[in-house]
Amino acid sequence: MAVSLDAAYEERVYAGILGKLIGVYLGRPVEGWAYRDIQERFGLVDRYVNAELGLPLIVADDDISGTLAFGRVAEDASAAEFDAVDAGNTWLNYIVEDRTILWWGGYGRSTEHTAFLNLKNGIAAPDSGSITRNGSTLAEQIGAQIFSDAFALMAPGDPARAVRLTRAAASVSHDGVALDAAAFFAAMRSLAFVEADLGELIHRARAFVADARLIDLVDDVRSQVREGDDWREVRDWVDGTYGYAHYPGPCHALSNTAMSLAALIAGGDDFRHVVAIASSVGFDTDSNAGTVGCITGVRLGLHAFDGVDDLREPVADRALVVSADGGECVTDAVLETRRILRSARRLRGLAAEERRPRFDFELAGATQGFAPCPYAGGSATVRHRTLSDGGAALALTAGPGETASVSTPVFLDPREAVTNFSTLASPTLYPGTTVRATLSATAGGTARLFAVAETADGALTVEGEWVTLGDAPLTVEWVVPQVEGGVVFRIGVTVRAEVDGDAPDALLHRMDWDGAPAEYAQTGILLSSIWDTRPRGLAPWVSSAKNFEADFATSFSVSHPGPLGVVTTGTRDWVDYSVSSDLTFSLNRSAGLVARARGHRTFVAALFDGRMVSIIEQRDDERTLLATAPFVAQRDRAYAVSLSCTGPDVRVDVDGSTVVSATTSRTSGGGGGFFIDTGTMSADGFTVRSLHRAQPA
Numbered sequence: 001m002a003v004s005l006d007a008a009y010e011e012r013v014y015a016g017i018l019g020k021l022i023g024v025y026l027g028r029p030v031e032g033w034a035y036r037d038i039q040e041r042f043g044l045v046d047r048y049v050n051a052e053l054g055l056p057l058i059v060a061d062d063d064i065s066g067t068l069a070f071g072r073v074a075e076d077a078s079a080a081e082f083d084a085v086d087a088g089n090t091w092l093n094y095i096v097e098d099r100t101i102l103w104w105g106g107y108g109r110s111t112e113h114t115a116f117l118n119l120k121n122g123i124a125a126p127d128s129g130s131i132t133r134n135g136s137t138l139a140e141q142i143g144a145q146i147f148s149d150a151f152a153l154m155a156p157g158d159p160a161r162a163v164r165l166t167r168a169a170a171s172v173s174h175d176g177v178a179l180d181a182a183a184f185f186a187a188m189r190s191l192a193f194v195e196a197d198l199g200e201l202i203h204r205a206r207a208f209v210a211d212a213r214l215i216d217l218v219d220d221v222r223s224q225v226r227e228g229d230d231w232r233e234v235r236d237w238v239d240g241t242y243g244y245a246h247y248p249g250p251c252h253a254l255s256n257t258a259m260s261l262a263a264l265i266a267g268g269d270d271f272r273h274v275v276a277i278a279s280s281v282g283f284d285t286d287s288n289a290g291t292v293g294c295i296t297g298v299r300l301g302l303h304a305f306d307g308v309d310d311l312r313e314p315v316a317d318r319a320l321v322v323s324a325d326g327g328e329c330v331t332d333a334v335l336e337t338r339r340i341l342r343s344a345r346r347l348r349g350l351a352a353e354e355r356r357p358r359f360d361f362e363l364a365g366a367t368q369g370f371a372p373c374p375y376a377g378g379s380a381t382v383r384h385r386t387l388s389d390g391g392a393a394l395a396l397t398a399g400p401g402e403t404a405s406v407s408t409p410v411f412l413d414p415r416e417a418v419t420n421f422s423t424l425a426s427p428t429l430y431p432g433t434t435v436r437a438t439l440s441a442t443a444g445g446t447a448r449l450f451a452v453a454e455t456a457d458g459a460l461t462v463e464g465e466w467v468t469l470g471d472a473p474l475t476v477e478w479v480v481p482q483v484e485g486g487v488v489f490r491i492g493v494t495v496r497a498e499v500d501g502d503a504p505d506a507l508l509h510r511m512d513w514d515g516a517p518a519e520y521a522q523t524g525i526l527l528s529s530i531w532d533t534r535p536r537g538l539a540p541w542v543s544s545a546k547n548f549e550a551d552f553a554t555s556f557s558v559s560h561p562g563p564l565g566v567v568t569t570g571t572r573d574w575v576d577y578s579v580s581s582d583l584t585f586s587l588n589r590s591a592g593l594v595a596r597a598r599g600h601r602t603f604v605a606a607l608f609d610g611r612m613v614s615i616i617e618q619r620d621d622e623r624t625l626l627a628t629a630p631f632v633a634q635r636d637r638a639y640a641v642s643l644s645c646t647g648p649d650v651r652v653d654v655d656g657s658t659v660v661s662a663t664t665s666r667t668s669g670g671g672g673g674f675f676i677d678t679g680t681m682s683a684d685g686f687t688v689r690s691l692h693r694a695q696p697a
Helices: 007-030 035-041 062-070 084-094 111-120 149-153 159-170 177-191 198-206 212-224 231-242 253-267 271-280 285-305 309-315 333-347
Strands: 318-320 330-332 381-386 392-397 404-409 434-440 446-455 458-463 474-479 487-496 506-512 519-522 547-550 556-560 565-569 577-585 590-597 602-608 612-619 622-630 638-646 649-654 657-663 671-677 679-690
Touching: 007 062, 007 149, 007 271, 007 285, 007 309, 007 318, 007 333, 062 084, 062 149, 062 285, 062 318, 084 111, 084 159, 149 159, 149 177, 149 285, 149 333, 159 177, 177 198, 177 212, 177 253, 177 285, 198 212, 198 253, 212 231, 212 253, 231 253, 231 271, 253 271, 253 285, 271 285, 285 309, 318 333, 330 333, 392 404, 404 446, 434 446, 434 487, 446 474, 487 506, 556 565, 556 671, 565 590, 577 590, 577 671, 590 638, 590 679, 602 638, 602 671, 612 649, 612 657, 622 657, 671 679
Parallel strands: none
Antiparallel strands: 318 330, 381 392, 392 506, 404 487, 434 474, 434 506, 446 458, 446 487, 519 679, 547 556, 556 679, 565 671, 577 638, 577 679, 590 602, 590 671, 602 612, 612 622, 638 649, 649 657
16 A cells, blocks of 8 residues: 655654664664673663763764665666666765775675675676675675665555565675565565554565575564563574574674564564664664664654653754765755655656755754754753744754854764764855855844854854844845865854843744855865875865875875776755866876766766867766867866856866867756876866856746
């Protein structure tokens, strides 16, 4: 029974993503720990233990990045319902080799690393992940079931489609019983939109399993485990019957399926207990807790989180999705819910919804990362509020006689830096961008927008002008100023009362920005020491070029030993804009600028090969030559190059003169930056300018 793609559906998707995030963040700090060590240190991990270990709560994790980045195949593929080849192309587009999403444990050792290298070497999916090619040990590890949540969320009440999509995506890297395990959980997620009874869910999902080993396992767990059973006894039984010692490889799908299913049954309708069991028993703690958290969130809806404010509020919807599309890294459960809704509509042949503000707080309890700003004084509180007109807002309150400053991340916060997982990102907000916020305050007061940037001297706050608030919502616009050498990483709002005493509740109804910045530039030498070739100025860039560094004579050096070395910054909001830099061509096959990049194998580019300048459109392995013109580029001479995109029109200027232009079919937005094929190029400065044309009245 297919589900209408309405507000109720959207809320259940949101609950599923929240459940996934909470589960992963709960289990992540003890991932890889022995069961005995978890018990001695924490016992039941039913609360966040990251602080006790000196770790931030919101971290990059492969279970989140893989789930949400690989799910983009549904929006990127040319056909509405994708196949395994499309899913493999999605891997190649969004993965930065040796740096993002996967466990890079080696060919023949890490399942996903092996599949990636197969893809890179021209072995298409599903052969890339097959037992025939890789052997059953590699092919039957856990990854298929932990990267597949998004596909079932796109197919509510339609388990056959959920399983079909999941098998196609999972077959990039897995085969055999791992695909059956992924299909089993996908069917459960899809059916959870229409069936709340856990026993019935398991029974109906079992019909999508073909492997007798998994059928027997499901039946055995159901016969042995009951809701309310002592979780330690359950864990001991699962470990003794289906633990890692019974299967080859480091993290077998069957072991983790047994433990996840046991946690679901023993925890029942108690969300906290379900994810706590999965986080406390060893096995793959963050993966399993994320799996059961998503299923329980969809099954029970947002009521799953009643009474677990200590788990939901610290997360504040936040997530990091690390991929080659850096502007999509800093995200939240609301934004990812909308992405899945768009994919679900596309799968059904429905038109996309109109764009909504980045922050609108329409989903119950959503805060989208807004919290008291750690870089501002005062004692602000943030609460989600449903308004009398049916809308929603964030209520911002300060302590007596103080201002209330709240903010949300738009880039990686230096206070949350970790070194045990590669986190690549680009900001979602750049200087030169106009931010629009709609605010009100029944009892009056004033407010102003602000941003926090990281500079060489630490965090720097830049602020807009104060405006007076009243009953009627007021939309405030502020252009984020240039911050010399700094990277903006938080955006926020400060409210204050006109008189001493408690500041009134101010309401933040929505906040938004779109389009490329009016102008954003990085100029000059970024190096301050010859021993630091990756200064803070490179932080906004995501590079699949092997060597992207600050240079001694120019701002950047871009070098790669093979094809498709791409370096980008920016977001999908950048549609009509130009990128420019002074390029010096050295030893290379071709080099130049890219724009409208969504990943590092989907972009428009201006390429120089020493004889010609070309405008090309890259999509996966296919490169379309749009236009070309003679241009003899001399080595070691700087050329002022600009690549401009306005609607379908693309133009390349060199030293102020247009040298080639073309029309492209690629009019969607994306980041901009550099391209290098087998060699090196130097680039001095980088400037982005909006070319957005106002529509006629």
